[in-house]
Amino acid sequence: GQNIDQPTEMTATEGAIVQINCTYQTSGFNGLFWYQQHAGEAPTFLSYNVLDGLEEKGRFSSFLSRSKGYSYLLLKELQMKDSASYLCAVLKAGANNLFFGTGTRLTVIP
Amino acid sequence: DTGVSQDPRHKITKRGQNVTFRCDPISEHNRLYWYRQTLGQGPEFLTYFQNEAQLEKSRLLSDRFSAERPKGSFSTLEIQRTEQGDSAMYLCASSLPGGGEQYFGPGTRLTVT
Numbered sequence: 001g002q003n004i005d006q007p008t009e010m011t012a013t014e015g016a017i018v019q020i021n022c023t024y025q026t027s028g029f030n031g032l033f034w035y036q037q038h039a040g041e042a043p044t045f046l047s048y049n050v051l052d053g054l055e056e057k058g059r060f061s062s063f064l065s066r067s068k069g070y071s072y073l074l075l076k077e078l079q080m081k082d083s084a085s086y087l088c089a090v091l092k093a094g095a096n097n098l099f100f101g102t103g104t105r106l107t108v109i110p
Numbered sequence: 111d112t113g114v115s116q117d118p119r120h121k122i123t124k125r126g127q128n129v130t131f132r133c134d135p136i137s138e139h140n141r142l143y144w145y146r147q148t149l150g151q152g153p154e155f156l157t158y159f160q161n162e163a164q165l166e167k168s169r170l171l172s173d174r175f176s177a178e179r180p181k182g183s184f185s186t187l188e189i190q191r192t193e194q195g196d197s198a199m200y201l202c203a204s205s206l207p208g209g210g211e212q213y214f215g216p217g218t219r220l221t222v223t
Binding site: 004033035040041042043044045048087089091095096097098099100101102103 | 114141143145150151152153154155158160165166168201209210211212213214215216217219
């Protein structure tokens, strides 16, 4: 099976930096995805890591350590529109579907 | 708009009725997925198609649920004899051959009264 853990809620200030952690345990691993989901809307793709290290894409970066079963999503220069849920999802080796965590609800305050 | 589309966006039905949802994936995507999401949870996998073949089904997909993708393009998800526990957001996603990033549609929110 697989266990994916991420904090339930986080609050951060506009303009600041926030790091959302995700730990996972899975039998076989083929990549980790981060999605953003605004309330009542579909998840939208943010990043994909399959190798160890940091992937940077504008204000968002994602890090993966396969040996530690750990990833984080880093959001810089926070904006009010970044208030959303951030979903960590694992692609198991040999599987086609994603296994999602429960999501971290981020609230950005002025 | 060339993204994934779903219809209807909202459905309210009485317990015991049958409902059918439709998903139109991105045209060049041969892989199509159905997920279910309840409040405060991440999406949970239901089933997966590659072209018209249904290759995987989750244990969540009871015998009241059936999905089809008759011509390898759009897909339908039918729920028979709906129960209140079926109330959820039903999400469809698609991806390119070889997998990778999945693009989600806006979802169909089902409320069973």
